[in-house]
Amino acid sequence: MISFKDLRRKDHTVLALGSHVPILQAMLDFEYLCGLSKPTLVGIVQSASMKKSQKFFWGAVEIRVPIFASIAQAKAQLPKVTLFINLSSGRRVLESTLEFFLHYPHALGGHIFAEEVPEKHALELFEAFGKDKVIAGPSGVGLLLPEFLKLGAIGGTDINQLLKNNLATSGKVGIISASGGMANELINILARNGKRISVAFTIGGDRFPVNTLLDTLLRMQADKQTEYLVYYGELGGSDEYELVELIKQKKFKKPVYAFIAGKIGETFEKPTQFGHAKAIANTLDESASSKIAALKEAGVKIADSFAGFIKLLQEIPTSELKTTNSQLADNLKHRRSTLFTTSIGKEVNNDYFLLGDPLTEWIENKGLGEMIISSLLGRKVKSAITAQFAEIVLKSFMDHGPQVSGGVNTMVAARAGKDIVSSVASGILTIGSRFGGATNDAARIWFTGVQSGLTALELVSNFSKEKKLILGIGHLKYRVGMPDPRVKFLTDYASKHLKNTTHLDFALAVEKLTSSKKGNLILNVDGAVAAIMLDLLSTIEGYSVEDLNELIEAEFFNALFLVARTIGFSAHYLDQKRNDEGLFRLPNDLILSDN
């Protein structure tokens, strides 16, 4: 049986199943105030998330916590997790909690936040984990070990609440509460009166919490740091008689201060359902008055009114407050959300650092190709071969004459008297899947082809069935027997420097099939660049399948053309300005009028 002592450590790793940003942020704020060196929240599992990470504040600065689509994916990145916080809806609690322990059987426990968990599901979780793990809920606001751990909304979600409740100092009072709101009320009352808490556990208002009251009481008894117990219960159910039994059998020996709410229920004609699922007294035993009488008889300190209860609590000795670092609190209060996240560069003392190195270092010691490809990838390339290949690609893409459609547009705009930015933009805006922008789509075709294990023949027949073009194949000018010299150069380079050319081999196998049908259906420069770049990144640079997928989704492969051809279009713009032939108009005989 995991004890509260086992949880009193500062190196937990918490996985959130589902998200509730204010609650998670408050956990980080608590940890920051307690002086933890880093947040315990290591990941969020959210299958329907559009984001890859969620920003949180750690003190005054922001950090990113990764979002995973499944617990299995989280496990691959985070082999060790000690606790979970399940923030998913009631109907998904069983499935997600079972899956969590399947992947993390050694985790210590967690908190289930949802209130609408079916009884049958709660009991299944009780059978599987109730006896061993520490699990607060379903329902309630989690569990709190001041100075160490706040798992859930317990103790508040507002910085002022965390400070007011003095949660960075631990003490001797244990709290068990059937209500999240009343747990916080008690934390607040104790803090105001100088009492410090050892552990606060919301067992929740459901009929079948995963940890029973009995087991939680035994944990409290075993916890050396806890010297007093404050218990909040309600009408409904008969769990309180277990406390009575434990006291009678001398298995629970610490002073107990209890409040049982719900005497109001006894004034109604019929059993009335109150706010929590368990809060309905169908029998006399389940009424607040019967429970109060039994607890009183067992020696529990119990009052008739809540005001009286608060007076009773004054008996508990006060204990000193550790001085909180006011700088830490200040950092929490003065913070501002950032609007963007970047991994490219930052300014440090007026010096710009690109991917971790000062700009001057790049200027002095690195080539343009290396600098461009590293910037586009958002990380420094590892190999000189990649840098060199990037340079070859940029050169190949830089210009291919004024005849190409983007070039024509640039020239037309230039001759219309437009400025350089507008003219070059008109050229760039021409880039698309038919002109210059096929590299990314080609990369997608080679990548998914290789990943799905299709043969070149299957791929070709799939495309022809769907009457779709294979981007990366085909050229207007070049054909079998008159190959594109750029493609030849690129493929030669690849076979010289790369041991493994899976994507290029696949592309060439496709070319063999298509070019045998029609001579100009050869591998074009877009297709070749896409294939070789995929091979380089996946082998020499160590990119994973997910990394490559991400690059394709972000259109990285088209960036290579865009960067290079901007130079070419600028050249054509300047050239037109020098030659200044005046406004261009298409001669009539170059347009066919069909009416």
Place this chain on the structure above:
Amino acid sequence: MARKKISEYTAKKILIGSTYTGVQINNTSRQNLLLKELSPKAKYVVKVDQGEKKRFKRGLIKIEITKIEIAPFLEELRAKGFSQFLIEEFVPHSGEYYLSFERTREGVKLLFSASGGVEIEGSGAKILQFILRSAVDLVKAANETNLELDWLTNIYQKFEDNYFSFLEINPLIIEEGSYTLLDCAVLVDDTSQFFVKDWSGDDFITDRISTPEEENVALLDANTPASLKLQCLNPNGSIGLLLSSGGASIVIADEIHAHGKASDIINYGEYSGGPSREETYNYSKNVLSLLLKSTANKKVLVIAGGVANFTDIYQTFMGVVDALTEVTSQLQKQKIKVFVRRGGPNEAKGLQYMQNFLQQNNLFGCVYGSDIEITEVINLASKHLAAL
């Protein structure tokens, strides 16, 4: 969020299946059509199907009646305020047994007695008890009760598959190997609607007539992850309650009870779980409607709750003020003052906002935060009521 009763008709349809011939009557317009189908020669049982207990004693069941006697009896029951009925063919019988299942932490608890037909508790009848956790337990229970294993297994399976929490068949008639469920009551776990197909929220029965305000709130509650509950207790009481937190709301209601004013409470309820401004507005609107409708000449409104963990006080108070704004002149006319105590995230801003509003509109009773005890607001409100 709780165990709810479903109609006996739905329960039997699930347990017995397609061979069940009971007829449900829940509106007058279809009544004649349904009654026409009945045989003029057969004998019938007519009962109120609204979760009522001790139906026989209270005259809510009539047995061995003929087709023509049914309509007048239904009229009689409608006059008593009932609206949902069940008609079944009368089964002459002798042996009456008792059988119940209840979901407990230890397993499904089966109670069986050979003397059914009466309130079994405290009747002195011999009761056999079993905890069902596996097929072996079912075999044991079948052996000792002499119930047919296949029949028992089938009922147990229906109980599990339909997420029942409680099932009582009393009496159960067994004659020559044929089982008849004469009367039966079922509580389902209402959080499991997503997982079942044979019952839904429409099958829940309420044993009293709800106010439109309660119906509005039930509808709101069904469509939000937050919790919104409202029950009208004394429509002409003097204390209106706008409470938050499942626990603190009971503590506050208890405090009113301790002041000897339980019968003055107009409504009990609570909002919690971080409702939005709009949801809080809609909830408050219904509470205010009950408060304004009450004919008591001295009235107060108590807006109170514990120290919230994650419900934003400013957001929710904006919703409350939105609702108060709509009825300000009526509140003023009825001389209703508002007593507030609440803590939680954004507390200072929320309380200031509420205080400004109440003071500007001459509705101010008190506004307390988490530094003042939860029960103090009731002291002040009841002193104010006494002085009116």
